[in-house]
Amino acid sequence: DQQVKQNSPSLSVQEGRISILNCDYTNSMFDYFLWYKKYPAEGPTFLISISSIKDKNEDGRFTVFLNKSAKHLSLHIVPSQPGDSAVYFCAANHNTNAGKSTFGDGTTLTVKP
């Protein structure tokens, strides 16, 4: 069973507008969540994370929201820029299984100038 799901394979937004990427999870043991960005021909790079004891974390243009009761997290990018065009992966970890990391399938974001 897929424990981390990104239901939107792709998203297209206009430059300057908000991009919202969503991620759902099923395992209630997950307690740390991360977003990674991946450009073609490169490895993923870390973007932002959130612990399960928080419901929001902000870093510049990027904000991650966590709704534990709904088992849902989202990444907001405001304002979106063409350089944000990439594949975005959400990932979930839990300390009872240290080292194990579960990723979603990814969402391809395209920001149009």
Add this chain to the structure above:
Amino acid sequence: EAQVTQNPRYLITVTGKKLTVTCSQNMNHEYMSWYRQDPGLGLRQIYYSMNVEVTDKGDVPEGYKVSRKEKRNFPLILESPSPNQTSLYFCASSWGSYNEQFFGPGTRLTVL
């Protein structure tokens, strides 16, 4: 420069010919992992290691072996590669479960 390196970056081989993909990190990280990325399937964890001589299976370990004899190195071994192991492979390292992973540039493997 802090980095994770993988070699080779590209490899074309034939079914059954043993191969090793090397991974090395210079950040003194405790944790290391191997992932494969296939179209529409995201990143799936193959094996991970929490420290020297401590490894465990991820979600798709079949057909792969790993070893962690030194902290900085975590090679991925395919004893008898098959075409269904054609994929893009990433090595990653981190301080722990509550820390971000640093990924290598990837190894594109084709098994004919």
